[in-house]
Amino acid sequence: MTGTVLTFTRIHVGVEGPREEPYAVIVADFDGERICARAEGELAWLRIGAPVRLEGEAGGDGHRRLVSARSDGPGAIPG
Amino acid sequence: MSRGIDINGGGRRRAQVIGHGQTSFGRLDGVSLMDLATAATREAMGSASIGPADVDGLFFGTFASLALGGQGLPAAVLSERLGLGDVPAVSLEGACASGSLAFRHAVRAIEAGEIEVAVVAGAEKMTGHTTAVVTDTLARANDTGAESYRAGLTFPGFFALVAQRYLHDYGVDRDLLAEVSVKNRAHGAHNDKAHFQKPVSRAEALAARPIADPLRLFDCSPISDGGAALVIASREWAAAHDVVRPIDVLSVAQAGGAVSAERMDSFVSLSAAVSAAQEAYAGAGIGPEDVDVAEVHDCFSVAEWVALEDLALVPRGEAAATTAEGATRVGGRLPVNPSGGLLSKGHPIGATGVAQIIEIAKQLRGEADNQAVDARVGLAHNVGGTGGVAVVTVLERAA
Numbered sequence: 001m002t003g004t005v006l007t008f009t010r011i012h013v014g015v016e017g018p019r020e021e022p023y024a025v026i027v028a029d030f031d032g033e034r035i036c037a038r039a040e041g042e043l044a045w046l047r048i049g050a051p052v053r054l055e056g057e058a059g060g061d062g063h064r065r066l067v068s069a070r071s072d073g074p075g076a077i078p079g
Numbered sequence: 080m081s082r083g084i085d086i087n088g089g090g091r092r093r094a095q096v097i098g099h100g101q102t103s104f105g106r107l108d109g110v111s112l113m114d115l116a117t118a119a120t121r122e123a124m125g126s127a128s129i130g131p132a133d134v135d136g137l138f139f140g141t142f143a144s145l146a147l148g149g150q151g152l153p154a155a156v157l158s159e160r161l162g163l164g165d166v167p168a169v170s171l172e173g174a175c176a177s178g179s180l181a182f183r184h185a186v187r188a189i190e191a192g193e194i195e196v197a198v199v200a201g202a203e204k205m206t207g208h209t210t211a212v213v214t215d216t217l218a219r220a221n222d223t224g225a226e227s228y229r230a231g232l233t234f235p236g237f238f239a240l241v242a243q244r245y246l247h248d249y250g251v252d253r254d255l256l257a258e259v260s261v262k263n264r265a266h267g268a269h270n271d272k273a274h275f276q277k278p279v280s281r282a283e284a285l286a287a288r289p290i291a292d293p294l295r296l297f298d299c300s301p302i303s304d305g306g307a308a309l310v311i312a313s314r315e316w317a318a319a320h321d322v323v324r325p326i327d328v329l330s331v332a333q334a335g336g337a338v339s340a341e342r343m344d345s346f347v348s349l350s351a352a353v354s355a356a357q358e359a360y361a362g363a364g365i366g367p368e369d370v371d372v373a374e375v376h377d378c379f380s381v382a383e384w385v386a387l388e389d390l391a392l393v394p395r396g397e398a399a400a401t402t403a404e405g406a407t408r409v410g411g412r413l414p415v416n417p418s419g420g421l422l423s424k425g426h427p428i429g430a431t432g433v434a435q436i437i438e439i440a441k442q443l444r445g446e447a448d449n450q451a452v453d454a455r456v457g458l459a460h461n462v463g464g465t466g467g468v469a470v471v472t473v474l475e476r477a478a
Contacts, residue, residue, distance in 0.1 A: 007247075007346050009239035010292040014231055015215045022292075025232045027240060027341050036341040038230035048247045 003030035005050045010043060028052045094189040095317045095325035095477065098127025098310035099437040104425035105274040106206045107304040112141070112148030115306030116202035117160045119430070123308035124161070124198065127322070131161060135194035137168035140181035140201040141429035144170065146216050148204040157200060174220035174463030175378060177201060178307065178432030179470035183331045185311055195316040201433035202306035213302050217428075220464040225339035235299050237340055237465055238379035239291035244346035245381055246293065249396040253293045257284035258402045259380035260297040260422050266409060267419025269449035274303045274425030298380040303425030307433035309440075326440045329456075329473040330362030338467040349466030352389035356460070359471035363456075367391040370473075371454040372442045373413065374435035376462040377420040383407075386460050387415065390471070414451040417442065432461035436472060443476040 006029050010022040024039040024046055037054055039046070100122025102115050116139065124130070139154040150156060154168035173180040178201030185197035205213055214233055221228045227237070246253050261281050267273040279297055287296035317325045336351030337343045344350055360366055367390060375386035384398035392413060393401050401407060407415035418424050418438040421431060439457035441447040459472040 007240045007244040009236050009243060011231065011233060011236045011239075012289045012291060013233070013235065015211060015218060015233055017209075017211050023231060025227065025230050025236055025240070027227075027346075034341045036225070036227040036230055036232070036339070048243065
């Protein structure tokens with residue numbers, strides 16, 4: 001499932017306080033549906049318009065459970 | 080110009096601001112939520128020269144009275160502390176717009192003829208907890224079932240999403256964000272009740288540690304304690320009691336919007352603020368060009384840009400340049416946040432909206448610490464959550 005990053009941020013101070021490694025929160029468009037997800041690790045690829053792939057399945061509580069996002073890198077998928 | 084005309088036709092009763100009080104904002108050790116609310120309200124009642132027997136209703140805006148302040152039923156407790164007897168007292172919660180919601184409901188009660196005199200209080204006790212507890216409490220002003228909340232989106236994170244998109248869409252240099260905090264910290268240096276009264280330089284702002292890209296420390300409002308209160312009355316009551324220099328409430332409008340980041344129509348505008356502004360201007364019988372001074376909800380630097388554009392005070396995409404050229408400083412063509420705004424004055428959630436209206440009332444009376452020249456019409460803009468609620472108030476110096 002591949003979409004396009006609409007906006008993003010790298011969070012240096014999370015709910016639990018300052019972090020050594022920031023995590024990203026991304027809002028992306030997937031065929032007209034907006035999905036918000038979290039990405040950690042290598043984030044150099046992250047920019048508005050970047051292609052993004054979501055991992056995870058719908059949870060059993062009625063809410064989508066998307067806890068990670070990543071891209072194969074700038075240019076890997078046309079954005 | 081015909082102002083304050085009911086958009087549904089016909090005249091209406093009008094409310095006036097006749098008194099105000101405010102504690103210092105900041106880290107206030109050894110005082111409780113109720114101490115703050117009581118102190119501010121007593122000061123407001125004193126400035127309006129009224130006693131408990133004059134009050135017909137109490138409206139109290141607070142967001143986290145129980146979670147952070149440790150106090151349930153805050154309006155009734157405040158009423159008892161003030162000796163208001165069996166006067167109806169209600170607390171209103173609209174996240175960071177709680178204070179303005181309280182004001183709006185008080186104004187509506189007066190306009191409807193239900194009451195003549197109302198006390199409006201706003202207060203929050205936020206320090207004394209870990210930053211993690213406060214951050215999580217604030218983050219719950221999103222839909223906690225939404226993906227963004229589950230993903231760990233904080234409020235700095237939410238406005239960072241807005242900032243990233245704003246910089247992208249309008250081709251704005253991220254360093255220009257610092258112009259907002261530098262300006263508001265300069266304004267706050269004139270406010271002896273502000274949380275921060277020390278200016279910051281552009282270099283200091285740009286060198287500060289990152290919080291949520293592209294926002295740095297000085298782009299973020301602080302965790303503050305504080306209380307603020309207003310006394311408002313019907314114009315007829317004020318005239319009968321020889322109130323000196325009352326301020327007319329031309330309009331106060333509330334609208335709703337998205338309660339999570341992924342449900343926003345646009346990342347560079349809060350639809351609730353746009354709707355509330357349009358209704359407020361129509362209700363006041365004015366346009367944005369008539370506003371002489373504004374207090375807007377600068378919880379984060381980029382939020383001031385978005386507010387200016389949502390209020391149509393500045394064309395879309397031009398708020399950054401307008402700020403950089405100095406137009407929003409006191410002495411500029413449109414002074415914005417002369418109190419220092421949330422970035423400098425502080426942001427005790429429930430008190431914020433009330434304090435904004437106090438600042439505008441003082442500006443229109445000509446008694447502000449950081450006075451705009453000949454301000455006759457002023458506006459306050461207060462937002463809750465991710466724009467789930469917005470309140471816009473228009474005040475005018477009474478003739």
